[in-house]
Amino acid sequence: MKTLHFYLTRQVVASLVMTVVVFTFVLLLGNILKEILSLLVSRQATLGIAVEAVGLLIPFVLAFALPMGMLTATLLTFGRFSADQELTAARAGGVSLLSLVTPILLLSLVLCGVSAYINMEIAPRCRVAYKELFFRVGANLITARLPERTYIKDFAGCIIHVGQNRQNQLKDVLIYVLEDKTNVAHIFRAPKGAMRVDQTNQTVIVDLFDVTGVLALEDGKQMFTHAGRMSVTNKLEGLAKELGKPRITDLTFIQLRDELSDLESRLSAPKSGRTNSVAELRELEKQRSQLTLPLRVQMHRQVAFSFACFGFTLIGIPLGIRVHRRETNISFAIALGLVLVYYGFLLVAQALATRPEWSPHLIVWIPNFLFQGIGAVLLWRANRGL
Incomplete structure (x- = not known):
């Protein structure tokens, strides 16, 4: 039995190393051609900086290559x-x-631990370091640009969150107007907006259209309003600091937890002399849930994605037996199909990160339960020779 265990484990580890190297190279190639090569051609970066950038990208792509390789x-x-x-x-x-x-399943659990450390700590830090490297060489300072999916706190008296920024055309913009620089008093939302730079006054202007909002009145009541159009401004040097700030998707698990705690404290801080009805309290709680949801989704995604190796192993063993083929291309094709299904759920959850009614923080767990459940059934049937 020990001989068989050693034989299978050796075969899996050898194949794992080979496939992880292949997938890492393929994923790196896309980033190299898209970002690094263009900097080398335009002489914005030296060869040493390019090598450093590739090194910082490896842990980020390894988070995806490891489950695919397993x-x-x-x-x-x-x-x-x-x-x-x-x-x-x-x-x-x-x-x-x-x-x-059994030893293969144990190996997959060990890889889950490795994936957790990469997903929740190493990959986000390396991704931030990679972007900071580009920031230093001026790749991100060609034009001022609001970062996506980041709580921008440098605008005077408010916090801004941009869902999407395509050449300074903004979508799904949230503005939290602060009271006493700590508590959120008013909340505004705009489906679209635009950012422009006033070079004369060295300011950044964010124009929002079709704005709706919730205003906190002095008597403790709330009023829903349609503001139409509004603008917020900030000094250009203030925005430059925010350009280097990591997005939500680039935060470590601990940073996400701290950011969530800070945002919840701002949203739930009591307003002196104000009382709300039960309906208003429910609406407030709904708003808090919506505003903190992107952070929760990312935290759940990091943890859920860490278990991908175990689910892929459970379903890969019986499928490999059923395919009953030696050809590498067949295995790669099946793996690619399964990976697309798994990552599809993660992309859907990320797209719904501002829609609490869809519970996107739970959607990220569906592929784990799906793959582990189906894999367990198929493995049980294969064990019985069915």
Whole structure:
């Protein structure tokens, strides 16, 4: 039994190293061609800076390459194991499939721990360092630009959150007007807006259209209003500081937790002399949930994605046996299809990060439960020879 365990583990690890290297190279290639190569051609960056940028990108792409590599490795290993009749020989010797795959499942759990450390700590920090490197060489300072999915706190008396920024055309903009520089008094939302720079006065102007908002009145009541159009301004040097600030998707788990705690304290801080009805309190709670949801979604995504290796292993073992093929291209095709399904749920959750009615923080867990559930059933059937 130990010999079989060592043989299978060695095969999986060898395939894992190969596939992770391949996927890492492919994912790196896209970033190199898109960003780094253009800087080298335009002589904005030296070869040393380019090498440093690639090194900082590796942990970021490794977060995606590791689960994909584990899935492909199990498909390749158990496809060959079944095609060469080695599984049949093991069963004839009284060895069950479950006992054979135990070390592989344990290996996948270890990789879940490695993935958690990469997803929640290493990858975000390296991604931020990568962007800061580009910031230093001037790649992001060609034009002033509001960062996406970041709580921008440098505008006087307010906090701004931009859902999407395409060449300074903004979408899904939230503005929290502060009271006493700490508490959120008014909330405004605009489906679209635009950013422009006043070079004469060295200011950045954000114009918002079709604005709706919730105003906190002096008597403690709230009033819903349609403001139409509004603008906020900020000094250009103030925005330059925000350009280097990481987006929500580039924060570590601890930073996300601290940011969430800070935002919740701002939103829930009591207003002196104000009372609200039950309906108003419910509406306030709904607004707080909506405003903090992007942070919660990212926290859940980091944790849920860390378990991808286990789900991919559970479903990869029985599928490899069922495919019963030695060809590498077949295994890569199956792995690619499964990866697209898994990442599809994550993309949907990210797109719905400002829609609490869809519970996007729970959507990120669906692929884990789906792959682990189906994989467990298929593995049980394969163990029984069904």
